[in-house]
Amino acid sequence: MIKYLLRRLAFGVVLVVVVSTLTFFLVFSGGERVAANILGDSASSADIAALTHKLGADRPLLVQYGEWITKAAHGDLGSAWTTTGSVTEILWRRVPVTLSIVGTAVLMMTAISAVLGITAAVLGGWADRLIQVVSVIGFAVPNFWLGLLLIIVFALDLRWLPATGYVTFASSPAAWITSLVLPVTALVLSGIASASQQMRGAVIDALAQDYVRTLSARGIGPASILYRHALRNAMPAALTVLSVQFIALLGGAAIIERVFAIPGLGELTVRSAIVGDVPVLMGVVLTMIVVVVIVNIVIDIINAWVNPKVRLS
């Protein structure tokens, strides 16, 4: 198991290094264009050259990369180009916001799709058809459009919930929850659609195994078969779904944060992409990949814990 986890960890480290390197060379290659972009249309070429020099973007890419990675290894991601403050400071303010949205969405998705998927797998019939309808709708309705519709109905029309904004948990737990309801709902639908469908398949597969009949033949009741044996064996498949959906939700949050004007990582990415704040973009990409790698390793550990073949190998 140690070997398995070390291999997964190595994959994570390689992924972080490769992706951040590739991203660096792509985003830092356009330093001059970014300087022009920051200064606006009226800037003279001398102004642009001066700013490019000031940002350090006129040096060879390899030199810039060497500097960036040395600093990054020490936890310093440089300064933002278009706002004040260091990139790490900016990221630290944003990460909790995004994680509270994505975290809540993951919890909701897991709970709802587990219930839907298990019900459909066991009952079939109407539950099965419901899950199929939900999965088509969840796939076809873009989360940002759903967000707009939710704002129109629940914020502008009914005035039940705030249309935009984010309140930290520390300042007011109740307002924190109400500020999360609409964004999380908009974000989570597509996840539920896909995860419940896959959960259904995993449970059906587990219930179709030979040992289920043998356990029944020994007098084990259907409740124990489902909750103790089938669900335990459906866990590895469910964990894979969770890891894929977490990545999808993290990406989805970028758009949802824009819709609901939530100051998270996604909103930061969009703004930095449009103005070309390259160090911030690098910081966001690095943070996202590190979060994905950490979540995947946690999922791998849980998988090793539920799956004796992995644990004892």
Place this chain on the structure above:
Amino acid sequence: MNSSIAPAVRERTSLVRSVLANPTGLVASVILLSLALVIIFAPAIAPFDPVKVQVFKVNAPPDAEFLLGGDGSGRDILSRLIYGARNTVLGALIAVSVAGTLGVTTGLFAGYYGRLIDTIASWISNGLMALPAIIVLLAFFQALGSSIYMSMAVFGVMLSPGFFRLTRNLVQGVKHELYIDAARVSGLSDLRIITQHILLVIRAPVVIQVSIVSGIAIVIQAGLEFLGLGDASLPTWGGMLQNAFDNLYTAPLSAFSSGLAISLTVASLVLLANAIRDRMQRGDAPQRLRHLKVPVPSTSAPAPASADILLEIRDLVVGYPGRDGWVNVVNGVSLSLKRGEIFGLVGESGSGKTQTAFAVLGLLSAGGRILSGSIYFDGQDLTRASPSEMRRLRGRHIAYVPQEPMSNLDPSFRIGYQLVEPMMKVLGISRAQARKRALELLGHVGLADPERVFKSYPHQISGGMAQRVLIAGAVACKPDLLIADEPTTALDVTVQAEVLDLLRNLQAEYGMSIIIVTHNFGVVADMCDMVAVMRNGAVVETNAARELFAAPQHEYTKMLLDSVLEDSKPRTYSAPQEELV
């Protein structure tokens, strides 16, 4: 050559026809076809120039001129919707083409040649799948020169793992099929094999994937445009949503039409994919499962008179739902079993012997039903027993030893737990008592180190050991009847004899009755007092084992016995040693 092409062509036409015969498939196709027409004839259909601004129509509600109203800049929403279809679909096509070409090609190579290519490609594919696509596209936005089509091409690369994994797994699945081997032996080049045989196999799944991925691409492209990363001069559905979002407080209604267009298109793509998938899987799943009526068993036959009879099956009919009504897999089986007797149920695969056994256990596979007949076990008609009554009988009175030892142990639980749990439940004893008894049983069935086996997981023991564990589990609660379904078929020859000996010894010790389901007359000769020969769901001959071997009455029995004797003598209990020499 011609013969290999002809069926493929026929299959394709029938695929299209049957997808259109499916209501959702038809609706989806009609919507997508209309979309294609709108895209082709956009200039003719659109009432206005999509970029023409009419200042007094800014955020205008729908009227006779602007049927869907005006957007935030005073442009006709309907015309923009029509032209937007073009640009939106173009972006999706770019993404799908890149993803499909890249994924299918690498998948073919990785699946067909394997090893190094496969390892490298799989790493890259896993890496790509670990990235949130939107974030990457946003980060690359400036570098890619702010063209949405360039972004969609990059997105295509990020979507290619889906095609890669699909193709690779399919190719790996068919690579070792006999017809591929035959093609290779007969000297066809790899290229010919890939283009002629393998592409045929992956065609339909790839079409399904194209449909799904197009949907994803449309949504992501609209998302990017919604975030303001598109070309503002081109009308697109995502750009229209952005415009609607900016004017949400003044003209909320304008957010509907473009969102609806996206959803409708994507839903049609998904439904089309589902319709094709249903067509591919047809035959596996019975369509009209729910609609079949279960005939009420007519009259219950009286219970057997003699208390010496443990099990009496009369005119048993077992059916599974098929396309045209019930398909009977057991058709009027009758047999009776005395206490302490070993009964052989013999027949070829598909003769209904296993289904008869499952009917007695009340554990028919999903959809299976006892349609008529009676099964008297110890004076009780099991065909009329409730599920909970059956549950109380199983384990305690009727037990089961399966054919395939490894797949019949739950891989996630220790063997000890799998023995202890049923004993605690059925016998109502404590965990400590159950544990003690389980260890005794494991030793009793001939396992050398019960403690170690008790603590092991199924994947840590051999097939022969697993079968002993399953036998221990079956006899744990001292059942009256043990049903053993091909108990030795999956085992090595040397282990087979030991397992049969074990079953015989346990039978003698506990005095239980055994039904052995088998296709092997050697096992029958070795073990059984009585034997019934089954064919096509019915019993053709029942007799004492000794007499059946001496004087088979039915032609089919004779034929089966002849075919056995041609190869080798059935293993008889008195003389196993001579055969080994």
